[in-house]
Amino acid sequence: MLDILSDVDRWRADGQRVAVATVIRTVGSSPRPLGSKMAVSGDGGIAGSVSGGCIEGAVIEEAQSVLEDGRPKRLSYGISDELAWSVGLTCGGEVEVLVERIDG
Amino acid sequence: MGFDSLRRSLLAGERVVAFTRADGDELGARMLVWPDGRTEGTLREQELDGTALAIASAETLPATGLREIEGVEVFVETFEPLPQLFVVGAVHVAIHLVHFARQLGFRTVVVDARSAFATAERFPHADELVVEWPADYLARVPLHANTYCVFLTHDEKLDNPALQVALEAGVRYVGALGSSRTHAKRVAALREGGLGQELIDRIHAPIGLDLGGRRPEEIAMAIAAELVAVRNGRQAAGKG
Numbered sequence: 001m002l003d004i005l006s007d008v009d010r011w012r013a014d015g016q017r018v019a020v021a022t023v024i025r026t027v028g029s030s031p032r033p034l035g036s037k038m039a040v041s042g043d044g045g046i047a048g049s050v051s052g053g054c055i056e057g058a059v060i061e062e063a064q065s066v067l068e069d070g071r072p073k074r075l076s077y078g079i080s081d082e083l084a085w086s087v088g089l090t091c092g093g094e095v096e097v098l099v100e101r102i103d104g
Numbered sequence: 105m106g107f108d109s110l111r112r113s114l115l116a117g118e119r120v121v122a123f124t125r126a127d128g129d130e131l132g133a134r135m136l137v138w139p140d141g142r143t144e145g146t147l148r149e150q151e152l153d154g155t156a157l158a159i160a161s162a163e164t165l166p167a168t169g170l171r172e173i174e175g176v177e178v179f180v181e182t183f184e185p186l187p188q189l190f191v192v193g194a195v196h197v198a199i200h201l202v203h204f205a206r207q208l209g210f211r212t213v214v215v216d217a218r219s220a221f222a223t224a225e226r227f228p229h230a231d232e233l234v235v236e237w238p239a240d241y242l243a244r245v246p247l248h249a250n251t252y253c254v255f256l257t258h259d260e261k262l263d264n265p266a267l268q269v270a271l272e273a274g275v276r277y278v279g280a281l282g283s284s285r286t287h288a289k290r291v292a293a294l295r296e297g298g299l300g301q302e303l304i305d306r307i308h309a310p311i312g313l314d315l316g317g318r319r320p321e322e323i324a325m326a327i328a329a330e331l332v333a334v335r336n337g338r339q340a341a342g343k344g
Contacts, residue, residue, distance in 0.1 A: 002186055002209050005111065020107075024126055024179045025170050035168045035181050072132030098124065098179065100132050102107045 004039040007047035008102070017042040019063040021099045023050050024074070028093035042067055050097050051077075063099050072100040106136045106145050110183065113138065115211075117185040117248040121160040123147060126170055127177040137161070152176055186211050187250045187276075187335060191230075192238045192266050193257030194221035197281070200324030201254065202230050208332060210252065215241050217262060239265035247273040252331055254311070255280040264293055271303040277334045279308035279327060 004020070011018050023036045031052035038048040038056065040063040050059060055077045066073055078094040106122070113120050118138060125133040125147055135145045135153055137160035147153050152174045159166050159173070159180070168181045189205045191198045194216035202212045206229050213232040216222040222235045234241055242253070253270040255263045255278075263280065267290075270278050280290065287309040294304055312326030313333065333339040 001110075001114065001183060005114075008107075009111075022179070022181070024124075033168075074126060074131060098126060098132070104108055 001035070001037055004037050004048040007041075007045065008039045011039075011041040011043075011045055012102070016045075017067045018102045019066045019099055020102060021050050021059050021063060021075075021097045023095060024098050025096035026093060027078075027095075030093040030095050032095075040064075040067070051095055055095060055097070059097055059099065066099045066101050070101045070103060072098060074098050106134055109136060109144050114183055114186050117188070117246050117250070119165070119185060120183045121166060122181045122183065123156040123160075123173075124179045124181070125176060126179045147176070147178070149174070149176070152178075185248055185250045187252060188213065188248075189252045189254065189331065190215060190242065190247075190270075192216070192242075192253065192255045192263065193259075193281075194218070194223075194226065194233075195256050195258070196320040197323050197327070198254075198256050199226055200321040201256075201327055202227055204324055204328035205331065206231075208328060210331070215266075216257065238262055239269050242266050242269040242273075247275050249274070249276055251275040252277040252334070253279070254327060254331075258282070260290060260293060264290060264297070267307070268294060268297060268299055271299065271306060277308065277331060278306055279311040279330065281311050281323075282309065284310065 008018055019040045021038045023032055023034055026034060032050055036050055038050045040046055040060050049056060062073055062075055075097045110120055121137045123135045125131055130148050133148045135143055135147050135156055137143050137157055141161060143157060147156060155173050165182045166180045170177060170179050187210050189210040189212045191201060191214045194214050198214060202214060205212050211231050213234060214222060214227050214230045215234045215236060215238045217237045219235045222233055224233060227233050253275055255267055257263045291304055312323060313329045315322060315326045317323060317326060
């Protein structure tokens with residue numbers, strides 16, 4: 001929370017929409033603890049992190065729709081399945097993230 | 105989502121517990137609870153709000169994580185106030201310390217009565233720069249359980265009265281720069297001033313983890329490392 005505060009403040013002062021992703025569940029080894037946050041701005045700004053870099057790209061993509069319609073989303077990421085290119089965690093853990101738009 | 109209230113409270117040094125529905129149609133519904141029982145927002149079920157309030161009001165603050173409350177999956181998150189670092193003495197070591205501490209997530213305030221030292225030019229990274237008698241300043245600002253105080257002035261007239269204020273306020277960390285001889289002198293003065301041994305023992309002196317450095321930036325790094333160790337519970341906040 002504190003690590004994203006100054007960026008979020010700046011974006012909002014600029015009139016941008018901002019979404020925040022929070023780690024709400026982890027299983028096994030995961031690089032970021034519960035409550036870790038990443039903020040995404042309408043202009044593509046990024047602050048903080050929710051993993052060691054494995055799922056950020058996917059979360060940022062999902063955050064776009066949250067920025068648009070304001071409806072929160074719960075996302076789950078685990079060890080990637082047979083689909084070679086699906087998003088997965090190399091560390092072998094599982095992470096769930098709640099993404100929501102800041103509306104005040 | 106209650107972001108503005110949360111932000112305000114954390115910057116003001118308040119603890120907040122947030123309850124957020126993590127499943128179903130009401131995903132994202134949130135209630136914030138303050139230690140004094142104040143609330144904001146709702147989980148959109150009266151019973152759920154009531155139980156959440158009880159959980160937040162318990163003696164032990166809830167751990168951050170998912171839990172089932174009244175059959176509903178809720179993400180509980182305890183927010184500690186922003187760790188704040190008061191650096192007493194706008195000296196050379198302080199310049200580097202403020203820089204490191206900022207990177208480590210501390211809100212930093214530099215206090216010195218000597219306006220020649222406490223300048224914005226020397227401290228571009230400080231969140232606040234205060235030219236005031238340190239003891240007066242510390243006595244009038246809120247010092248909470250997540251407050252860290254470092255005393256670097258090398259001037260006992262400035263350091264000691266402020267040290268006393270910090271120790272009596274029960275802040276998380278108190279460290280004071282100086283050789284063991286300087287510290288012995290300081291302890292004697294504080295004792296004479298009526299401060300109890302238990303509080304005096306809480307002073308981290310010599311300050312900082314032993315990194316073997318002597319340059320100002322190395323001393324600042326040692327102090328910053330000690331702040332992190334205390335914050336993470338790897339070193340007793342009460343020192344020894």
